[in-house]
Amino acid sequence: MNPSIYDTRSPPLADGPTAVGGQALLLATILAQAACAGTPAPNAQVAVSTAALASAGAAGGGEAAPLEMRLARDKLARANLAMASKDYDAARSLAEEAEVDAQLAGVKARPGQSAKVATEVQDASRALREEMNRKTQQPQTTKAAP
Numbered sequence: 001m002n003p004s005i006y007d008t009r010s011p012p013l014a015d016g017p018t019a020v021g022g023q024a025l026l027l028a029t030i031l032a033q034a035a036c037a038g039t040p041a042p043n044a045q046v047a048v049s050t051a052a053l054a055s056a057g058a059a060g061g062g063e064a065a066p067l068e069m070r071l072a073r074d075k076l077a078r079a080n081l082a083m084a085s086k087d088y089d090a091a092r093s094l095a096e097e098a099e100v101d102a103q104l105a106g107v108k109a110r111p112g113q114s115a116k117v118a119t120e121v122q123d124a125s126r127a128l129r130e131e132m133n134r135k136t137q138q139p140q141t142t143k144a145a146p
Helices: 017-038 043-058 066-084 088-137
Strands: none
Touching (some): 043 088
C-alpha cells in the first residue's frame, strides 16, 4: 500500500532506549518551564507581612516581644532579597513566616497593653475617689442670714 497524501495515520514512534530517553527529556523540559512560569511574585504576601510587622510594632511588640519582632524583620528582609533574585517560592515562604512572627509579637504585646491601660484606669479612679473624699471631708462654711 502506497502512502498517500490522504493518509491520516501518524508515523510510528521510534522504539528502543533512545526514544524513551528523548521523551523523558522532553517531559522534563516542559515541566521545568511550567514550574518557572507558574510561580507568580508574592507581592501581596510581602505587603501583608509588612503591614503585620507595622501593626505589631505599633502595638508595642518591640518591647513585649523583641525576639519575634527581630525574626519578623529579618525574614521580611530575606523575602525582599529573594524577590529581587526572582526566587518567588522562597520569598513567599519567608514572607509568610515573617507575618506569623509579627502576629505573635502583636499578641504578646496585647496583654502588656491591657495591663498598662488597666493600671491607668485604676490610677485615675483612685485619684477621683481621693478628690471626692477631700471634698466631703472639708468643713463646709455656711453664710449667716442677715
